[in-house]
Amino acid sequence: MKIEVYSPTIRRKEMDAVLTAMVEEKIGPGERNRLLIQTAKEHLKFDFSLALRSPAVALHLALKALKAQSGQDSNKAVVISALSPRYYLQVLEELQLTPIYCDVTQDFPCMNREGIENTIAKKPSDLEIIAIVLHHTLGYIPDSASIIEIGIPVIEDISQSYKAVCYGVFCILGLEERDALTAGGGALLFAMNRKDGMLLRNYTGIADEYCLPDINAALAIVQFKEMQRNLERRKEIAHVYKQSSLRTRHKNFIVRNYGEASGDEEGNYYSFSLVLETGLKDVIAYAKRKDIILENAFERSIAGLGPCKDCPISNSLALRTVLFPMYPRLSSKDVESVSRLITTPP
Numbered sequence: 001m002k003i004e005v006y007s008p009t010i011r012r013k014e015m016d017a018v019l020t021a022m023v024e025e026k027i028g029p030g031e032r033n034r035l036l037i038q039t040a041k042e043h044l045k046f047d048f049s050l051a052l053r054s055p056a057v058a059l060h061l062a063l064k065a066l067k068a069q070s071g072q073d074s075n076k077a078v079v080i081s082a083l084s085p086r087y088y089l090q091v092l093e094e095l096q097l098t099p100i101y102c103d104v105t106q107d108f109p110c111m112n113r114e115g116i117e118n119t120i121a122k123k124p125s126d127l128e129i130i131a132i133v134l135h136h137t138l139g140y141i142p143d144s145a146s147i148i149e150i151g152i153p154v155i156e157d158i159s160q161s162y163k164a165v166c167y168g169v170f171c172i173l174g175l176e177e178r179d180a181l182t183a184g185g186g187a188l189l190f191a192m193n194r195k196d197g198m199l200l201r202n203y204t205g206i207a208d209e210y211c212l213p214d215i216n217a218a219l220a221i222v223q224f225k226e227m228q229r230n231l232e233r234r235k236e237i238a239h240v241y242k243q244s245s246l247r248t249r250h251k252n253f254i255v256r257n258y259g260e261a262s263g264d265e266e267g268n269y270y271s272f273s274l275v276l277e278t279g280l281k282d283v284i285a286y287a288k289r290k291d292i293i294l295e296n297a298f299e300r301s302i303a304g305l306g307p308c309k310d311c312p313i314s315n316s317l318a319l320r321t322v323l324f325p326m327y328p329r330l331s332s333k334d335v336e337s338v339s340r341l342i343t344t345p346p
Contacts, residue, residue: 003338005295008182009230009328010219017218032214032221039224040188046171048197049190050204051212051220055159055174058189059091061206062155062170063131065199067095070130077127079119079152081111082303082314084135089302098127101302103311106275107254109321110135110142116150122310134168136161138297138323139180139270140253144168159187161268163231169196175212175220180270181227183220186212233328234269237335241272241324244342250274272326273297274342275317283322283345292341297321 021027033051040049052058067076077098080088092099102111102119116132123129132150134142135157144167148154158164159174162181171190175183191197212220245252252274276283280296287294296318298304303311303318322345325338 002291002293003325003330003334005293005323005325006178007325007327007329008177008184009223009226010182011226013226014219014222017222018215021215021218027215028213029208029211029217030214032217033212036183036212036217036221036224037188039221040173040190043224043227044166044173044190046166046190046192046197047194048200049188050200050206051217052187052189052210053212054185055085055157055172055176055187056087056091057210058172058174058187059088059133059155059157060094061200061203062172062189063091063095063097063133065202066131066153066155066169067097069199070128073128075126075128076130077123079111079116079129079132080302081135081137082308082311083109083137083298083301083317084133084157086300086302086305088133097130100127100129101308101311101314103313104137104317106313106317107251108140109137109253109317110140111147112143113146113150116147119310120150120152131155131169133157136164136268138253138273139268140255141268160270162227163268166192168192170200175216175223180268181220181223183212183216183223186216186220230328231269234326237326237328237330238269238272240335240339241326241342244339245274247343248274248345250276250278250345269326271297272324273321274324274345276320276322276345278346280320280322286346287341290337290341292325292338294325295323297323 036051037049077100079100082101131153133155139160141164148167154168156166156168156171159179173188175186284294298318303314307315
């Protein structure tokens with residue numbers, strides 16, 4: 001049986017919660033949507049949140065709020081990483097915002113303050129930057145506290161690092177199939193303090209078609225309650241993989257510890273990746289022969305669409321970074337197989 005690179009952690013508790021919602025015939029946005037927000041608030045300590053149908057809707061509303069706050073002048077721009085999800089581009093296009101791409105470093109897949117400041121210094125003079133969208137790529141946590149000191153509003157996307165402490169004006173926690181927590185789709189858009197929360201409260205009257213249905217919220221509520229259990233299992237697997245990776249010439253990204261922001265000195269254990277010294281296709285094909293599915297870690301990113309201007313490091317990482325299976329439902333036997341593979345790729 002093949003070991004897939006991704007698998008949502010759906011157990012009997014999640015299934016029962018969804019089935020109950022179906023039996024009660026309460027599947028559209030309603031009481032469970034509100035209960036999800038209450039449950040998430042207990043874990044994330046935010047001031048105000050909306051439970052929405054997708055991360056794209058969440059990003060759209062967050063940027064729309066900041067754009068309105070900055071005035072209605074044209075030529076507005078947003079700084080994003082070239083390794084951000086590609087749906088960012090569609091949202092920016094819909095809002096008539098210009099993307100300004102920021103590169104990363106060889107050993108860390110998130111934007112840092114120096115890189116952002118250098119990018120801003122080179123921007124066209126006619127563009128006004130209204131936001132920085134800071135994606136916590138592959139579960140690695142950037143130095144948000146330092147980046148907000150630049151003075152531009154920051155939106156943090158913690159879909160892959162749900163234990164992170166947020167400093168941005170708004171935060172997005174995706175609940176899609178491949179996010180750290182899943183509702184089968186959807187996202188929470190939240191603000192940590194009352195001042196920023198007031199901007200989101202302007203959207204409390206949005207149509208139900210933008211809000212997360214109860215059938216998805218029921219699943220997400222259980223995911224929050226099982227979060228710590230799943231995190232501990234991810235941590236166990238990550239430690240095994242890390243030891244194996246020390247015996248290969250391929251490189252790990254370096255975990256940065258920014259105090260309380262990281263939640264854990266070794267990160268959030270969303271994924272395990274290696275930056276390869278050899279060809280990506282050869283390693284993926286080699287693993288497939290052993291019934292283990294690997295994947296280009298940045299296939300779904302902006303850089304995965306093709307070379308991104310002024311981002312040579314991101315372009316290189318998008319061609320050389322491979323993702324290994326790492327999720328709570330892996331059996332000990334599967335973990336052993338993947339761990340053995342990590343030490344032996346071409």
